[in-house]
Amino acid sequence: MIKVAVNGYGTIGKRVADAVSAQPDMEIVGVSKTKLGSEAFVAKKRNYPLYLADISKKEIFEVAGIPIAGCVEDMIQIADIVVDATPGGVGKGNKPLYEKYGRKVIWEGGEDHEVAGFSFNASCNYAEAVDRQHARVVSCNTTGLCRIIHLIDAIFGVKKARATIVRRGGDPGDIKRGPIDAIVLNPVTIPSHHGPDVQSILPHINIVTSAMIVPTTLMHIHFLNMELERPATKEQVIELIKSHSRLGLIEKSTGITSTAQLKEYTSDLLRPRGDLWENGIFKDSISVLGGIDLYLFQAIHQEADVVVETVDCIRAMTGSAKSAAESIAITNKAIGLIAIR
Ligand code: NAD
Numbered sequence: 001m002i003k004v005a006v007n008g009y010g011t012i013g014k015r016v017a018d019a020v021s022a023q024p025d026m027e028i029v030g031v032s033k034t035k036l037g038s039e040a041f042v043a044k045k046r047n048y049p050l051y052l053a054d055i056s057k058k059e060i061f062e063v064a065g066i067p068i069a070g071c072v073e074d075m076i077q078i079a080d081i082v083v084d085a086t087p088g089g090v091g092k093g094n095k096p097l098y099e100k101y102g103r104k105v106i107w108e109g110g111e112d113h114e115v116a117g118f119s120f121n122a123s124c125n126y127a128e129a130v131d132r133q134h135a136r137v138v139s140c141n142t143t144g145l146c147r148i149i150h151l152i153d154a155i156f157g158v159k160k161a162r163a164t165i166v167r168r169g170g171d172p173g174d175i176k177r178g179p180i181d182a183i184v185l186n187p188v189t190i191p192s193h194h195g196p197d198v199q200s201i202l203p204h205i206n207i208v209t210s211a212m213i214v215p216t217t218l219m220h221i222h223f224l225n226m227e228l229e230r231p232a233t234k235e236q237v238i239e240l241i242k243s244h245s246r247l248g249l250i251e252k253s254t255g256i257t258s259t260a261q262l263k264e265y266t267s268d269l270l271r272p273r274g275d276l277w278e279n280g281i282f283k284d285s286i287s288v289l290g291g292i293d294l295y296l297f298q299a300i301h302q303e304a305d306v307v308v309e310t311v312d313c314i315r316a317m318t319g320s321a322k323s324a325a326e327s328i329a330i331t332n333k334a335i336g337l338i339a340i341r
Helices: 011-022 038-045 055-063 072-077 091-100 122-129 140-156 194-199 234-242 259-268 305-317 324-335
Strands: 002-007 026-033 050-052 081-084 104-107 134-137 158-168 207-214 220-228 247-250 279-282 287-289 293-300
Touching: 002 011, 002 072, 002 305, 011 026, 011 038, 011 081, 011 305, 011 324, 026 038, 026 072, 038 050, 050 055, 050 072, 072 091, 081 091, 081 305, 091 104, 104 305, 122 140, 122 305, 122 324, 134 305, 140 158, 140 194, 140 207, 140 220, 140 234, 140 247, 140 279, 140 293, 140 305, 158 194, 194 207, 234 247, 234 287, 305 324
Parallel strands: 002 026, 002 081, 026 050, 081 104, 104 134, 158 207, 247 279
Antiparallel strands: 158 220, 220 293, 279 293, 287 293
């Protein structure tokens, strides 16, 4: 069993912990918190040993009935690999601690590529992650872009890609984030960081992205255009998308035309937390104009898509699956990911 520690048991960390626990070849040896809150009670219910970034707070947790197994440094020592899911920018400060004990580390997309020196997406570059010491699972938006662009590029060639990203303002539990009543250009300048981030995995792709933040928490929406090297039909693109286990297709007959209805759908499907781990591509939006100009809308659930990639990254870095296909199949089966069609 691969011993996994999750440093930072928040939006992403708690999902990674549950997905890891569901895998037949992995176990959670610890998760960490900074402050007492509801997630600490959930960790206790799930029997995840809880460690603290600041051990001087031990008593506060114990008075609330939550046993503390030790400090983060103790947790690092008993793990084969650490998933650092601390808030963006915090993770790089933990690097010396991981290096002190020679631990393999996965950072999430809030850290810069340079922290790990290697950025990961299971569909695109699994083989390059094998036996690595450090990796970064790219952000939710970059993950969603990489999955579809890589697939289309492999068959039809992508001459250039252009994406407009409508970003959620915060996660559902983030009561302090906004905007409440604005559309915020984020950034005003073009390109947004997402294009260069895609190139950290697919360096040859000519891509420009722009982004804005809107007052919603559920998901992001991408409007994606790819100019193809070789002609394609809409039907060929749909068949190709169906061949990818992490690209979902939203049919017109579901009546779903919004992130709200999509979230309701995944909740009704009894997905944990209503998570959409796959890209939610609106089938009717897929258009190929003049045979080479491909357009589509896709929904990206910010809290979920990177979770399955993180599990595959663990398998790649520990050399415990023969191929991306094998790891992806194990991960998907363990959590019940059958892409929506
Ligand atoms: P979060 O704020 O929800 O959770 C972070 C957790 O880390 C909290 O539980 C906090 O208590 C803990 N923490 C803070 N400082 C710590 C420290 N020094 N040591 C140990 N734990 C500490 O953050 P998140 O949204 O889960 O983001 C985690 C990472 O995942 C970031 O890199 C982020 O950019 C990335 N990411 C987030 C999303 C998203 O939409 N939430 C999507 C994709 C990637």
